[in-house]
Amino acid sequence: MEAGAVSFPRRKTRQITVGDVPVGGGAPITVQSMTITKTADVEGTLQQIYALAAAGCDIVRCTCNEPEASEGLARIVPRSPIPIIADIHHQYRRALEALEAGVDGLRLNPGNIRKPEHIKAVAAEARDRNVPIRIGVNGGSLHPDLYRKYGDRVTPEAMVESAMQEIAYFDEVDFDLIKISVKASNVPLMIDAYRRLADATDHPLHLGVTEAGPPPAGIVKATAGIATLLAEGIGDTIRYSLTSDPVDEVKMGRVLLESMGLRERKNVDLIACPSCGRAEIDVYKVAQDAQDAFEDREIPLQVAVMGCVVNGPGEARDADIGIAAGNKRGHLFIKGQNVAVVPEDEMVGTLVEWAELINTEGMDAALARAVKTKDEARRAAEEDRRRNLDERGDDANASEQVVELLRTKR
Ligand code: SF4
DSSP states (O other), X not given: OOTTOOOOOOOOOOOEEETTEEESTTOOOEEEEEOOSOTTOHHHHHHHHHHHHHHTOSEEEEEEOSHHHHHHHHHHGGGOSSOEEEEEOSOHHHXXXXXXXXXXXXXXXXXXXXXXXXXXXXXXXXXXHTOOEEEEEEGGGOOHHHHHHTTSSOOHHHHXXXXXXXXXXXXXXXXXXXXXXXXXXXXXXXHHHHHHHHHHOOSOBEEOBTTOBSTTHHHHHHHHHHHHHHHTTOOSEEEOOBSSOHHHHHHHHHHHHHHTTSSOOOSOEEEEOOOOTTOOSOHHHHHHHHHHHHTTOOOOOEEEEESOTTTHHHHTTTSSEEEEEETTEEEEEETTEEEEXXXXXXXXXXXXXXXXXXHHHOHHHHHHHHTTTHHHHHHHHHHHHHHHHHHHOXXXXXXXXXXXXXXXXX
């Protein structure tokens, strides 16, 4: 865990396994997404599954809405690198077919499959095959009886009651490999429903804000709902439901979990200064270039891009590695110590090169390499620091003038 990081105690839940991926019971929180291809399109769906797995997806859901989709699953499941959950719509027969096709999990919406004998038939088959089911309650498709019971409104109580009713049907056939979601597109409603559900059951929970919409607002909405609950210890697996490439859903899920210290870091955590009157480069552009350069590399380091050498290395001293601009040069630093200096147009390439070195050979190897360059790097950084201060003064952001103004207005 990083210095200064706090941890979020997790709610105790039972554990199930989806394929070979444990969910709940203290297992790492998993990231899910859903393919947007027709499941009958086997090659297209597998391509998307591979892209999702490469981005860090742990479990993927495919729609199973027609007989051709069940057949597609029979071909996809043996070739998928990650467990597959079949998303069942209104036809319980599709659920039975998906189980026959070998899926690792099912998702049933209690608002869509309503006949108790159908629900129990699916649960009995899943029990015999040792396959878990997610009870996926959705605010937008609540069971009509519950909708009426709660005054023709979707309420958190109604959503939880829907999940508990489904559990009762499962109990009747002695099936308990369950995880549950109570998603809604309304964030406060979703948070309230999950809190109540967490009080009512110890089954693992799948978190999501349904139909969050396109980025960036969709990302903010999903994060508001999911992160709030995770900080309370609620949630065992998550999905960002974005109107976007599903790979983005996975990336956002990973970023959230990694940034909350709930999953081991897999990719670069890029930090960048906001830029100010002292900046000597276009920080936004260099940060974007660095983001692009690190995009497909699995380097679990914190990397900083800073606009000036006056404050950059100090402000980002906790980063594993960073680069700060000064006098058309890039000043590379490791844990706040200047280690090399390069031309400005080589800043991003140098960052990547040294980050790769730390990642493959370790911090000691990088520091050993720096032995030859660090004296020169320190001298150059000091030179460019002074130059910046000479040119821009101590108060490059004119903060003191503003402070004076504030005082005169009191
Ligand atoms: S002082 Fe330097 S590092 Fe800090 S915000 Fe300004 S440009 Fe960026």
